[in-house]
Amino acid sequence: MTPFTYQNGTLFAENVSLAQLAENYGTPLYVYSRSELENRWKAFDQAFGKQPHLVCYAVKTNSNIAVLNVLAKLGAGFDIVSQGELERVLRAGGDPKKVVFSGVAKQPAEIRRALEVGIRCFNIESHAELDRIQQVAEEMDQVAAVSIRVNPDVDAKTHPYISTGLKDNKFGVDINTAPELYQQAANCSHVNPVGIDCHIGSQLTEITPFVDALERVLALKNTLQEQGIEIHHLDLGGGLGITYTDETPPAISDYIGALLDKLNDPDMEVIIEPGRAIAGNAGVLLTQVEFLKPTEHKNFAIIDAAMNDLIRPALYQSYQDIVAVTPREDGLQAQWDLVGPVCETGDFLGKDRSLNLQAGDLLAVKSAGAYGFTMASNYNTRPRAAEIMVDGEQTHLIRRRETYDDLIGLETLIEE
Numbered sequence: 001m002t003p004f005t006y007q008n009g010t011l012f013a014e015n016v017s018l019a020q021l022a023e024n025y026g027t028p029l030y031v032y033s034r035s036e037l038e039n040r041w042k043a044f045d046q047a048f049g050k051q052p053h054l055v056c057y058a059v060k061t062n063s064n065i066a067v068l069n070v071l072a073k074l075g076a077g078f079d080i081v082s083q084g085e086l087e088r089v090l091r092a093g094g095d096p097k098k099v100v101f102s103g104v105a106k107q108p109a110e111i112r113r114a115l116e117v118g119i120r121c122f123n124i125e126s127h128a129e130l131d132r133i134q135q136v137a138e139e140m141d142q143v144a145a146v147s148i149r150v151n152p153d154v155d156a157k158t159h160p161y162i163s164t165g166l167k168d169n170k171f172g173v174d175i176n177t178a179p180e181l182y183q184q185a186a187n188c189s190h191v192n193p194v195g196i197d198c199h200i201g202s203q204l205t206e207i208t209p210f211v212d213a214l215e216r217v218l219a220l221k222n223t224l225q226e227q228g229i230e231i232h233h234l235d236l237g238g239g240l241g242i243t244y245t246d247e248t249p250p251a252i253s254d255y256i257g258a259l260l261d262k263l264n265d266p267d268m269e270v271i272i273e274p275g276r277a278i279a280g281n282a283g284v285l286l287t288q289v290e291f292l293k294p295t296e297h298k299n300f301a302i303i304d305a306a307m308n309d310l311i312r313p314a315l316y317q318s319y320q321d322i323v324a325v326t327p328r329e330d331g332l333q334a335q336w337d338l339v340g341p342v343c344e345t346g347d348f349l350g351k352d353r354s355l356n357l358q359a360g361d362l363l364a365v366k367s368a369g370a371y372g373f374t375m376a377s378n379y380n381t382r383p384r385a386a387e388i389m390v391d392g393e394q395t396h397l398i399r400r401r402e403t404y405d406d407l408i409g410l411e412t413l414i415e416e
């Protein structure tokens with residue numbers, strides 16, 4: 001059940017009118033539903049039943065500290081890829097012992113900070129990174145728990161830019177060479193290999209690639225056991241897709257159920273790192289139509305949100321549904337290209353959308369809770385949007401709109 005429904009002709013987030021939010025806070029505006037975030041995280045958590053598990057929300061998806069705090073209160077773990085994300089988790093009240101640290105190039109200072117606060121595990125992505133973690137841990141006289149992120153070379157059948165488990169991706173290490181690297185890790189004085197990690201891509205809409213990847217991971221676990229290396233957890237990454245338009249991703253319970261069937265080991269702890277499947281459909285981006293510009297060849301609706309606010313359509317040609325907040329029948333009915341004010345031809349949020357519009361109308365770009373605000377930029381010196389969390393009838397401003405001082409204040413003139 002989506003938290004975004006029409007009530008008396010106007011789109012609401014839970015019990016709050018999006019038209020009212022636009023009036024109070026301006027546009028562009030990100031709006032998230034607390035109940036949707038909670039329900040989706042809980043669906044992952046509950047699908048595991050009695051299997052030992054940890055659902056580590058991927059912070060990069062939507063890293064507002066209020067979002068992290070809502071999930072931390074449920075007992076969430078977190079998948080991070082930088083010290084910045086770690087600091088967010090800590091400020092949000094997240095438990096460092098439930099944090100896994102992914103990413104291809106963790107800096108020494110980041111590793112130090114993660115060891116200092118006692119994170120759960122580092123997901124190592126290369127031989128060089130193993131050396132670096134061993135060195136930092138030794139300097140601190142600590143032992144770092146690690147997994148090695150392996151590349152099971154399965155086709156995730158998703159957009160090439162967001163597929164990560166193939167041989168020619170920069171992520172992880174070839175699963176065939178992993179036993180050697182595990183042996184080196186086991187021989188390190190300040191590193192303890194405790195898990196196996198893999199993440200094959202994002203926006204997957206089929207179960208098979210996940211199960212194929214797990215099969216290869218299980219074979220590796222057995223090989224390691226023969227080498228005398230005991231594995232205590234399997235981290236199977238994130239990647240479960242959502243419905244943007246007509247995709248039919250598996251239900252969370254079916255996805256987890258298929259993994260547990262294949263695993264067939266009630267004692268093995270399973271970590272997962274879902275992002276999009278928790279936050280994606282918990283958010284919309286509200287925007288206002290500035291001008292209508294119908295031409296002989298194309299009809300443009302120029303809106304106040306742009307590629308700097310939501311880059312997915314420009315970057316991946318991805319489709320996100322765009323609906324009128326208060327649908328009308330007395331405007332101009334046409335196929336519209338919804339374009340922003342940024343000076344780039346690629347600045348669009350939707351193309352050929354059938355809508356009945358007038359200047360001043362409010363639109364909601366759906367499925368914007370994941371990889372929306374976190375990928376926003378200040379291109380064209382545009383302040384980033386404000387963010388709102390709705391909770392029943394309540395509205396919380398969880399990030400104020402940026403000011404021009406926020407944007408320019410870090411810069412200084414050269415002295416002549």
Ligand SMILES: Cc1ncc(COP(=O)(O)O)c(C=O)c1O
Pocket residue numbers: 058061079102103199201202203237238239240273274275276277
């Ligand atoms: C290592 C890692 N874990 C988890 C995720 C979250 O992925 P998703 O949002 O597709 O669940 C990502 C992003 O793809 C990732 O790179």
Ligand SMILES: N[C@@H](CCCC[NH3+])C(=O)O
Pocket residue numbers: 060162202203312370371
């Ligand atoms: N940012 C991408 C997904 C990449 C996930 C990061 N590993 C998207 O919007 O679909």
